[in-house]
Amino acid sequence: MAPIIALAFAFLFFPLSSSVSALSSNYYDQTCPQLEQTVTSTVQKALQNDRTVAAALLRMHFHDCFIRGCDASVLLNSKGNNRAEKDGPPNISLHAFYVIDHAKTAVEALCPGVVSCADILALAARDAVVLSGGPTWEVPKGRKDGRISQAIDTRQLPAPVFNISQLQQSFSQRGLSLEDLVALSGGHTLGFAHCSSFQNRIHSFNATFDVDPTLNPSLASNLRSICPVNNNVRNAGTSLDSTNFKFDNMYYKLLLQGRSIFSSDQALVTDKRTRALVAKYASSQEEFENAFVKSMIKMSSITGGQEIRLNCRVVR
Incomplete structure (x- = not known):
C-alpha cells in the first residue's frame, strides 16, 4: 500500500x-x-x-x-x-x-x-x-x-526509517505486540513507496556504504535508477512487493531475500523473534492471514471518538 x-x-x-x-x-x-x-x-x-x-x-x-x-x-x-x-x-x-x-x-x-x-x-x-x-x-x-x-x-x-526497537515502542504504546507489528506490516503486500520513504537506503546510507549492504544489489541498482539523488519526479517510487495488487504473503518472502524497501521492513529480520514470524508467514499464507485478521481486529478496536459525523470531513 x-x-x-x-x-x-x-x-x-x-x-x-x-x-x-x-x-x-x-x-x-x-x-x-x-x-x-x-x-x-x-x-x-x-x-x-x-x-x-x-x-x-x-x-x-x-x-x-x-x-x-x-x-x-x-x-x-x-x-x-x-x-x-x-x-x-x-x-x-x-x-x-x-x-x-x-x-x-x-x-x-x-x-x-x-x-x-x-x-x-x-x-x-x-x-x-x-x-x-x-x-x-x-x-x-x-x-x-x-x-x-x-x-x-x-x-x-511509525516511520519507514525506524529500527526494531523504535517500532516495538510505537506499537506497544498502543497495546500492540511484536506479533501484531509483524502481521500488520504484511499489509505492505498491497503497497507503493515514494522515493522519499527509502532514499536513506540507496544514497549516503552511512560513512562506509553509499547503499545499505543488506539490500539486494540488483534491487538497489533498480531503486537508484528510479530514484536518483536529485529526484524531481513527484510520484516516483516502487511497489512494496512484486504482486502489489494481490493480498498475499509475497512481502515476507521478499524480506527473507533482502528485497525489502523500507528500513522498517528490513528491521523485521534483524531480531530473532520477529524474523521467526517473518519466516512463518513467508512459508504459510494461512498463518499470515490468521495473524493479520487477529491483529487488524485488535488495532481497529482502539477507540477514542465522541460523536457521529454527518459529513466525514467536518466536525458536527
Whole structure:
C-alpha cells in the first residue's frame, strides 16, 4: 500500500484504550442492517476504476488508528489556522478519501445519523483486503468519530526509517505486540513507496556504504535508477512487493531475500523473534492471514471518538 508505515519524526503519545468489549459485530443489525453491503458496493465500484484504492483505504485506516484511536480524525479537513492530520507530512500521499465520502452518503440515505465515519472506514479497510484476494472477518462496530485532528500529531506514526526497537515502542504504546507489528506490516503486500520513504537506503546510507549492504544489489541498482539523488519526479517510487495488487504473503518472502524497501521492513529480520514470524508467514499464507485478521481486529478496536459525523470531513 502506499506505505502503511509513513514518515514520522518523534513520539508524542496520547493514551488510547482498546475497547473490544464496547464494540460489537452486530452493533447495527437493527439500526442499519444494509450497512456492510452498502460499504462493500462502494469500495468495489471504486476498485474497478482505480486498483490503488485498496492500499489507500488500508493505509488510511492504519494512520487513523495510530493517532487518537480509530476515530476518523484522519478524514477531517483543515480549517482556519488548524492543519488537520491529512495535511501532516506522513499523510500528504493519502488518497481515496472520496470512497469514504461516497459510502457515507449512501449509508446516510439509508440510516440517517446512525453510522460513524470511523466504522465506515474500518469496514472499507476490511473490504479492501477481501476484494484484493485476502481474508474476511467480522468487523467490531460502534466506534464514534473524533472532534480533534492536528497535523502535528502525525509525528506519532511509525516511520519507514525506524529500527526494531523504535517500532516495538510505537506499537506497544498502543497495546500492540511484536506479533501484531509483524502481521500488520504484511499489509505492505498491497503497497507503493515514494522515493522519499527509502532514499536513506540507496544514497549516503552511512560513512562506509553509499547503499545499505543488506539490500539486494540488483534491487538497489533498480531503486537508484528510479530514484536518483536529485529526484524531481513527484510520484516516483516502487511497489512494496512484486504482486502489489494481490493480498498475499509475497512481502515476507521478499524480506527473507533482502528485497525489502523500507528500513522498517528490513528491521523485521534483524531480531530473532520477529524474523521467526517473518519466516512463518513467508512459508504459510494461512498463518499470515490468521495473524493479520487477529491483529487488524485488535488495532481497529482502539477507540477514542465522541460523536457521529454527518459529513466525514467536518466536525458536527
